[in-house]
Amino acid sequence: MAEKKRNLKPFFIMLAFVVLIGILLLPTPEGLSLMGHRTLAVLAFAIILWMTEAVSYPVSSAMIVAILTILLGLSPSLDNPDALLTTEGALKMVLSGFASPAVALVAGALFLAAAMQATNLHKRLALYILSKVGPKPGAIVFGTIIVSIILAFFVPSATARAGAIVPILLGMIAAFKLPVNSRLGALLIITAVQSISIWNVGIKTAAAQNMVALDFISKEFKVSVAWGEWFMYAAPWAVLMSVVLYFVMLKVIKPETTNLTSGITVVNDSLKELGPLHKSEIRLIIISVLLLFFWSTESIVHPFDSTTVTLVAVAILLTPKIGVFTWEQVEKLIPWGTIIVFAVGITLGTVLLSTNSAQWLSSKVFGLMGLDSMPLLATIALLSLFNIIIHLGFASATSLASALIPIVLALATTLQSDVNPVGFVLIQQFVISFGFLLPVSAPQNMLAYGTGAFSVKDFVKTGVPLTIIGYLLILLFSATYWQWIGLL
Incomplete structure (x- = not known):
């Protein structure tokens, strides 16, 4: 025994x-x-x-x-x-963290994710996209990445996106009469969650940890980063990483079969089972598209911030006749503990800054390393490497952001006067979303790992090249694109 x-x-x-x-x-x-x-x-x-x-x-x-x-x-x-x-x-x-606009935005995002879950719209969208790709492994991998990208715009929860995609992919694997832990299973499930991590970087509202950094930036520098600005900064990196992901996955994990027609048939059958679009789904589509419009045009065509428009959307979703669910339905679908964790993380970071303990710790840790006197690219390189290594011990990027970003903020204020401190902090926030190395590096990874579709070794084999290439792209963008557009 x-x-x-x-x-x-x-x-x-x-x-x-x-x-x-x-x-x-x-x-x-x-x-x-x-x-x-x-x-x-x-x-x-x-x-x-x-x-x-x-x-x-x-x-x-x-x-x-x-x-x-x-x-x-x-x-x-x-x-x-x-x-x-x-x-x-x-x-x-x-308790100041509970009054943060960032916490309200995260709470609103959880309501939106619950709306998708209640109506099955995210499932329909994923099935539709996968039904349009071919039966070859490369085509299904491509379709999986596209599903992750599109859902990132409309479902502001990485775990909810994984919860939508993973069951569909498991159904496809079963249709091929292959075990869950087959090579094909590992290929598709790992592709899905790695793509989710990539687009946590690419889109401001895709992950809660982004709100942590933005809240600290807003309090410390009195600067707000609009949805469209974040997208301009981070989406090009995420697009390149999505291309890298496609080739890395097909190179590292080779499936047992190359003809996957039966899986596409299962997807088409599942799509038919959902039937025509329901009225609640149509209403949710309209609300989601309008919300995306208001997010993406923030500070360009209207004066409303992301949190305000999200809360308006939640109010509409709950309004009888024009909404999609009742309070009795939604309260069972919301992970209320997530909101508490997020608020306390904001509080801890805020207290670190207001008591000057973050500044003191930054001067002791990073000062001894000499980061404040190094060339900017060398500082970003060393700090990003430190960020990636310390992430190995954190299962929550939100917790990591709560602990690390206030210290990075303090370091940013000591850099040369010609460096944009907001951009410097944002780049480290991008790196915080690197959940590529281990299943325990992100909640969506653990959700996928729980299916038994892959081993830790499988995940590491894909995660190492993704982390290295993602890190090198961070440095390349820091030396070129982000300087050209004024982020640094």
């Missing part, structure tokens, strides 16, 4: 508290306030919980809120060092 795997979660929880207490007991470093010192202790505590997943992300969020409130409340106020901040004052700081 195989030995039962040891549960290390209690050990990691204990480790997190030991590190928290250990840092708190250290003397407060010079140049750092007591409040900043305690915030860094909570950051270390959070990182251990996030990296080890000793508790679920919503549970870790509750722990972070409670500990941060108590520690800050019993610290001298930054404005008046002779008086304590008090827990009431600390609570206002700690």
Whole structure:
């Protein structure tokens, strides 16, 4: 009988508290306030919980809120060092993340994803596209990438997009009378989730972690990045990476069969089973297209920001007769814990910045590396490499952005005056979405890995070349395109 795997979660929880207490007991470093010192202790505590997943992300969020409130409340106020901040004052700081427009946008995005799920529109769209490609493996890989790209415009949740595509591909694999863990299964499922990660970079509203960076940028630099601006910056990189993905997948994973006609037949049959477009789907199409129009023309033809138009869309989706679902239906489809995690991540990053602990940490970590005095391209190269390596320990890009972006923001303010700090931070946010290397690097990867369609080795074999090429393209774009259009 195989030995039962040891549960290390209690050990990691204990480790997190030991590190928290250990840092708190250290003397407060010079140049750092007591409040900043305690915030860094909570950051270390959070990182251990996030990296080890000793508790679920919503549970870790509750722990972070409670500990941060108590520690800050019993610290001298930054404005008046002779008086304590008090827990009431600390609570206002700690709950500030819940009032962030970025959190409202993420919540709205989850409602949109739920609308797609309730109406099956994302499934219909995926089936339609796959029905139009040929029966050759290359054609189906191409169709899978196209589905991922198109859904990224309309479904602002990477996990929801994976949830739409993966079951369809599994149905195709079954139609070929091949096991789930066949070469074809690995090829199609890995293609889908790697493409989703690529377009998390390409489109502002495709992933929650993008909102984290934009919220910090808005607070620190008083600059908002419009949907169309992000698209202009990142979409060319994502298009090139999609082409790279196509060739890497067909080169690395060769399927058992080259004639996949039966799979296309299953797709066509599934499409027929959905029947004609329902009224709710038609309404959702109209709302989604209008929403995409307002997103893409933000600050160009109208003054409304992405969050506002998204919330208007949600209100319409819930309105009787013209919407697509009721509150009773949608509340079961929303992962409410995601909103809490996101808000607490925003809070932690905001407190890191407001207590100057992010700036202090940046000067100690990156200052010792000499990044602030290096040529810009060398700084981007080293920081991006650091970003990719540290991502290996994070299963959530949102958590990684919450921990890393405030420190990158602090570094950006120390660079040469001719460097655009907003662009510098955005580039690191692009790298944070690199979920290519391991199944645990992103939630959509884990959803796909749970199907048993591929091994960790399969994923790594595709992830290594994608990460290397993506990294080199980041450097190439930093040296050329992003400088030409003024991002850097």
